[in-house]
Amino acid sequence: MKRIYLDNNATTKVDPEVFDKMLPWFIENYGNEMSNSHSFGWEAREAVDIAREQIASEIGSEPSEIIFTSGATESINIALRGVIKKSYIKPHIITLKTEHKAVLDTLNNLEQNGVEVTYLNVKKNGIIDFSTIKNAIKKNTVLVSVLHGNNEIGVIQPIKIIGEICRENKILFHVDGAQTLGKIILNMNELNIDLFSMSSHKLYGPKGVGALYIRRKNPRVNLIPITTGGGQEKGIRPGTLPVPLIVGFGEAMRLAIKNLELDSKRIKKNER
Numbered sequence: 001m002k003r004i005y006l007d008n009n010a011t012t013k014v015d016p017e018v019f020d021k022m023l024p025w026f027i028e029n030y031g032n033e034m035s036n037s038h039s040f041g042w043e044a045r046e047a048v049d050i051a052r053e054q055i056a057s058e059i060g061s062e063p064s065e066i067i068f069t070s071g072a073t074e075s076i077n078i079a080l081r082g083v084i085k086k087s088y089i090k091p092h093i094i095t096l097k098t099e100h101k102a103v104l105d106t107l108n109n110l111e112q113n114g115v116e117v118t119y120l121n122v123k124k125n126g127i128i129d130f131s132t133i134k135n136a137i138k139k140n141t142v143l144v145s146v147l148h149g150n151n152e153i154g155v156i157q158p159i160k161i162i163g164e165i166c167r168e169n170k171i172l173f174h175v176d177g178a179q180t181l182g183k184i185i186l187n188m189n190e191l192n193i194d195l196f197s198m199s200s201h202k203l204y205g206p207k208g209v210g211a212l213y214i215r216r217k218n219p220r221v222n223l224i225p226i227t228t229g230g231g232q233e234k235g236i237r238p239g240t241l242p243v244p245l246i247v248g249f250g251e252a253m254r255l256a257i258k259n260l261e262l263d264s265k266r267i268k269k270n271e272r
């Protein structure tokens with residue numbers, strides 16, 4: 001029986017080109033990128049650097065602003081919990097009721113630990129009204145978290161303007177970008193984003209890897225790490241890096257951007 005897969009917002013297959021790129025990093029070049037005294041380590045580090053640059057440049061950021069994680073869920077946890085750990089006052093967070101569980105459940109958990117959270121309604125068309133966000137801002141609001149492309153209903157929130165509102169009020173802005181990475185052109189500066197959570201397996205990369213963009217200037221975002229260990233990824237996400245997965249993520253990113261225009265034309269053509 002021929003099966004047709006129609007659930008690409010849940011996960012995608014690994015692109016065969018991505019798979020081929022990953023293979024040597026399992027059994028030939030299996031070094032630890034932290035081993036700086038031999039060529040196995042140097043090669044692994046170089047591969048990680050290339051992937052980091054690929055991801056950074058495609059979202060209009062610097063390699064030093066990209067932290068590798070196990071996926072968007074972990075990135076979201078590092079971002080939301082890291083900002084809260086850094087706040088001195090009793091912090092308040094604003095989000096939408098239509099967020100992914102990775103954000104909603106993390107915020108529910110933070111609420112149980114004394115954080116104040118406002119869950120905003122969206123309009124009938126699924127989009128948030130700016131005035132609703134403006135009205136929800138309080139003196140102790142430290143963060144706004146919004147899902148860029150919705151994984152269930154497909155709406156794209158007006159991130160740039162929400163980012164402007166956050167800037168004006170000196171509030172940090174986190175965006176769950178799991179569904180828009182590699183599907184629309186993104187630029188962290190133009191969109192006024194401070195923290196951006198990414199996943200590889202939604203764009204034909206491997207599962208188990210993702211990244212978090214953390215703005216380094218205007219403003220510089222400081223997070224307190226939620227795990228401790230060997231100091232990898234500036235200590236923000238310690239643990240030995242999964243080099244094959246990271247290489248795959250970088251390649252998936254490169255291919256997604258290369259094919260973006262053709263892909264979106266093809267998909268739009270079949271819209272009706």
Ligand SMILES: *Cc1c(COP(=O)(O)O)cnc(C)c1O
Pocket residue numbers: 009010070071072073074100102147149150151176178179198199200201202209210
């Ligand atoms: C898939 C998805 C996540 C979770 O990403 P993982 O990499 O699987 O942890 C978070 N948010 C959205 C919108 C998603 O589609």
